Amino acid sequence: MDAELARRIASHPKYQELKSKRSSFGWWLTAAMMVVYYGFITLVAFDKQFLAQRIGDGVMTIGIPIGFGVIVFTIVITAIYVRRANSSYDDLAEEVAKAVLK
Numbered sequence: 001m002d003a004e005l006a007r008r009i010a011s012h013p014k015y016q017e018l019k020s021k022r023s024s025f026g027w028w029l030t031a032a033m034m035v036v037y038y039g040f041i042t043l044v045a046f047d048k049q050f051l052a053q054r055i056g057d058g059v060m061t062i063g064i065p066i067g068f069g070v071i072v073f074t075i076v077i078t079a080i081y082v083r084r085a086n087s088s089y090d091d092l093a094e095e096v097a098k099a100v101l102k
Contacts, residue, residue: 008100018092025084029077040070 009015043051043066051063 005100009096012096012100014092014099015096018089018096021092022085022089025081029081033074033077036070036073040066 044063051061051066053062054060055062055065
């Protein structure tokens with residue numbers, strides 16, 4: 001990519017919009033993931049008794065569904081990001097490409 005093309009892309013208003021929206025959304029998802037993950041790790045570190053409580057008469061403890069929930073949450077927020085990227089961000093990127101490459 002030559003410097004002139006990179007400059008035109010970087011200065012295009014739609015690129016700035018894309019960059020701002022993607023960055024903002026990414027930080028929100030990162031914050032949500034950190035709260036869930038470190039919340040779980042904090043529970044493991046400071047309240048093992050809570051996680052070790054058995055559910056019913058079997059061997060399953062409360063920690064197992066909570067840990068599984070952390071994994072499911074990760075998959076869900078990844079899917080949310082991919083859905084938004086495929087709809088909103090790809091459209092903006094295409095608009096930038098059309099405007100800059102004509």
